[in-house]
Amino acid sequence: MRKWLNTSIDNSGLILFRILFGVLIMFESFGALLLGWVNTVFIQTKFTFHFIGFDFLELLHGIKMYYYFVAMGVLGLLIALGFFYRWVIIGFTILWTLVYFAQKEFYNNHYYFVVLIAFIMCFLPANKRWSLDVHFFPKISTTQVPRWMPFLLIFQVGILYFYASLAKIYPDWLNGTFASILLSGYSASSFWLELINQKWFVLAYSYLGLFYDLFIIPALLWKRTRIFAILASLFFHLSNALFLKIGIFPFFALSFIVLFLDYQNMNYSLFKTNEVRKMALTNSFTNLYKLIFIPFFIFQFLLPIRHFFIKGNVLFTEEGHRLSWRMMLSERRGKLRIKVLNKQTKEIFYHNILADLNAKQINIVSHSPDMIWQYCQKIKEQYIFPIEIYVESFVSVNRRPYYRLIDQKVNMAEAKFDYFFHNEWILLQELN
Structure with missing residues (x-):
């Protein structure tokens, strides 16, 4: 070889x-x-x-x-x-x-x-x-x-x-x-x-x-x-x-x-x-190329299977979905409302999503947990008073019934995002 x-x-x-x-x-x-x-x-x-x-x-x-x-x-x-x-x-x-x-x-x-x-x-x-x-x-x-x-x-x-x-x-x-x-x-x-x-x-x-x-x-x-x-x-x-x-x-x-x-x-x-050219042997696969491409391809082999090691069904949670050649595999539809609590006055109101996002963004954010988390961090920056953020999010995969995606009891203003393991604020759902 x-x-x-x-x-x-x-x-x-x-x-x-x-x-x-x-x-x-x-x-x-x-x-x-x-x-x-x-x-x-x-x-x-x-x-x-x-x-x-x-x-x-x-x-x-x-x-x-x-x-x-x-x-x-x-x-x-x-x-x-x-x-x-x-x-x-x-x-x-x-x-x-x-x-x-x-x-x-x-x-x-x-x-x-x-x-x-x-x-x-x-x-x-x-x-x-x-x-x-x-x-x-x-x-x-x-x-x-x-x-x-x-x-x-x-x-x-x-x-x-x-x-x-x-x-x-x-x-x-x-x-x-x-x-x-x-x-x-x-x-x-x-x-x-x-x-x-x-x-x-x-x-x-x-x-x-x-x-x-x-x-x-x-x-x-x-x-x-x-x-x-x-x-x-x-x-x-x-x-x-x-x-x-x-x-x-x-x-x-x-x-x-x-x-x-x-x-x-x-x-x-x-x-x-x-x-007709003589096909000669070369010694061109030098240590530099080995240092670059051996780790590169090991990474390419491991990255697409990481979702197998993350708790939950990737079709629902989307954890480990990106960079994994998982394109055009499912249809996702989402419903999203974001509830804000003013920690000083205890007033509760719903954030105006339309003021921040266009139709395309709303469509994809509504069913993407990582983007919901990002959006919550941006919302937190908009208010001059301390707030808590709670998400009402439901997702349908391949036209199944809508299931709750984000734990509504978790304050998303303080939630952390984990790239490598399951985020506990993303709910698990088996798709039958």
Whole structure:
């Protein structure tokens, strides 16, 4: 295995992936501006809900975010062009990571995935061909790369698919309940509604999605099944792009196919040369790379399973939900009222949520315990007199009855948040 990973291979796949990656993040950044996403999240809100512990990211709010996203779009273009690639990819990674942690209202797996892939790309020589860097500095040009370098990207996407398939092994996915809910929101046509009411159809959708996530990477790696895996990927991701409206992720996922293709054929197609290069052994997996990537991937393996070690059902409590490839697995609806007690006068009143949050924020905060906790801390800062805060919160998962989410007897102004273990103010509920 070590010998196989240290073999030099043609770098055509890595070079093409760099170009696709740059183009996609350029479209994502400029699209966020042109489609009003930046305006909705960072301009028309009083504040955003950053990841807990990242209070300094409150600075990423207001008109300056227009320039911030323009900068990321320009960096995406420069990545595609391979212009001062190393500095540009590092700069983009920092900017994207900061804006990712700055808001949770539009939490999405692919935002996190871009963080991880951009980080890996910081260490890969993806500018050694088809780049402005080669044009200005011809001495850096090379046609080979150690196999383990592009394999890092394959390994990361493999982790995503594996845990995405693992997360689907729960009753509401396996019996088609969530598939029916998911698909019902994307068309009002009588034919479509009749189709998704057929048990066989929602079960087929559920199990095909599960099996796709579980087997797609092995199928792409094995030459005999690769063409079928590519066709399945095209159908799966383009269908998701058409019906589920999930941004660049389907196209981002498809871009990884270039890392599995026959490098010799790709080299001829892209660079119009069919010279056969000797695949030499390298010793490039140095101690520096080991120090970076061994802990990195250990962390990537452990983080998605942390919810198994936290008391309660993650589908209800959402403790251990984020950063775990648990996307589009359930529908949550919430009801929220926040009661404030003036400790001096003993007056009790309900806080005006509409004065602080827009409709999107209210919708997601009402069923997200960590964001409820954050909001309570912000409410506490608004009053000049000492207060206690009590939450009336109810959540429905996959259209079940509403259950109480937050302990109404706990003063949330004084409650603490625990990242790693169960927060006792979040109530437990088995979902039957």
